[in-house]
Amino acid sequence: EAQVTQNPRYLITVTGKKLTVTCSQNMNHEYMSWYRQDPGLGLRQIYYSMNVEVTDKGDVPEGYKVSRKEKRNFPLILESPSPNQTSLYFCASSRDRGGYEQYFGPGTRLTVT
Amino acid sequence: QKEVEQNSGPLSVPEGAIASLNCTYSDRVSQSFFWYRQYSGKSPELIMSIYSNGDKEDGRFTAQLNKASQYVSLLIRDSQPSDSATYLCAVKVTSGTYKYIFGTGTRLKVLA
Numbered sequence: 001e002a003q004v005t006q007n008p009r010y011l012i013t014v015t016g017k018k019l020t021v022t023c024s025q026n027m028n029h030e031y032m033s034w035y036r037q038d039p040g041l042g043l044r045q046i047y048y049s050m051n052v053e054v055t056d057k058g059d060v061p062e063g064y065k066v067s068r069k070e071k072r073n074f075p076l077i078l079e080s081p082s083p084n085q086t087s088l089y090f091c092a093s094s095r096d097r098g099g100y101e102q103y104f105g106p107g108t109r110l111t112v113t
Numbered sequence: 114q115k116e117v118e119q120n121s122g123p124l125s126v127p128e129g130a131i132a133s134l135n136c137t138y139s140d141r142v143s144q145s146f147f148w149y150r151q152y153s154g155k156s157p158e159l160i161m162s163i164y165s166n167g168d169k170e171d172g173r174f175t176a177q178l179n180k181a182s183q184y185v186s187l188l189i190r191d192s193q194p195s196d197s198a199t200y201l202c203a204v205k206v207t208s209g210t211y212k213y214i215f216g217t218g219t220r221l222k223v224l225a
Contacts, residue, residue, distance in 0.1 A: 033213065042217035043157070043201065050211055058212055090156055101147055102203075102213065104156035 002027045004105035006091050012111045013081055021076045021108050023091030031094040032074040033058070033102065034066065036087040043090070049074055081112040116140060117204050119216035127224050132189040134219050136202030139183065145205035146178055146185045150198045151218065157201055161187065192223045 004025045013019055025032065033048040035058075045058030049068040063085055065077040074093075078085060088109050092102040117138045126132045134148075145164055149157035161176040163169045163185065169176045175188040189196055202216040 031211070035215075040217065043203075043215040045212055045214075048211060048213075056211070059214075100145070101159040101162050104158070107154075107156050 002103070004091055004093055004103050006089075006105040006108050008108060009106060010109050012113065014113055015082055016080050019078050019081060019110075021078075021089060021091075021110070023074045023076065023105060024072050025074075025091075025093040025103070026072065027093060027095070027103065028071065029093035029095050029103075030071070031096065031102075032068065033092045033094075034064070034074070034076045035090045035092065036060065036085075037090065037107075038087050046076070046089075081110075083112050086110060086112050116206075116214045117202055117216040119200075119202050119219045121217060122220040123222050124219055125222045125224055126192050128192060128194060130192050130223075132192045132196065132221055132223070134187040134189075134200050134202075134221065135184060136186065136216055137184045138202075138204045138214075140204065140206050140214075143204045143206060146176070147203040147205075148174075148176060148185075148187045149201040149203060150196075151201055152198045160200070189221075192221075194223045194225045197221055197223045 007022045030051045034046040035043045037043050044060045047066040049055040091105040094100050094102045147162050148160040151157045163176040163178045173190045177186045199218040199220045201218045206212045
């Protein structure tokens with residue numbers, strides 16, 4: 001089954017404790033992306049990657065890091081989480097360089113206290 | 114001005130009616146446009162994609178694109194209570210980046 005998976009689905013952590021949210025897709029997509037969704041602000045793109053070792057900033061990259069060492073994986077790293085990063089996070093993938101529909105993972109609900 | 118704008122709603126329509134959702138965007142060179150449906154707490158799922166001016170129909174859904182006026186719309190015919198969700202408009206920016214910009218979504222309520 002074609003899918004995007006994220007782990008963990010739910011995470012409660014404390015300020016400053018480094019964490020990683022994993023994302024994996026099995027569709028051999030070149031384009032992968034991370035979003036955060038907050039009430040009233042909609043989906044905002046954090047980072048995207050057009051292929052292995054090629055990443056670029058979205059609209060809200062501050063406080064986040066990403067890496068793309070393998071085509072299927074695109075982890076999101078919060079080196080020092082803060083309460084304002086409490087949000088619902090989605091990973092997505094798309095074929096080619098984007099410009100096509102994105103397939104979304106199930107989401108990760110993160111709470112930073 | 115926001116890059117992709119949608120009326121937040123809620124838009125309430127009776128069962129069986131046509132629901133009309135609208136979206137305007139500011140980037141004149143955008144080429145790819147998408148409508149996603151999102152149920153509360155769930156991930157967005159693609160309803161329609163449209164790339165050229167005019168109408169595109171898929172079952173009960175019709176997407177309309179007018180690049181000159183910079184708007185894209187989604188019509189849902191024979192609306193059902195199960196269509197009650199938030200509808201997100203997304204635009205693929207092509208001016209030097211490969212970003213996607215989403216609107217904040219329109220909440221649709223279909224009344225039985």
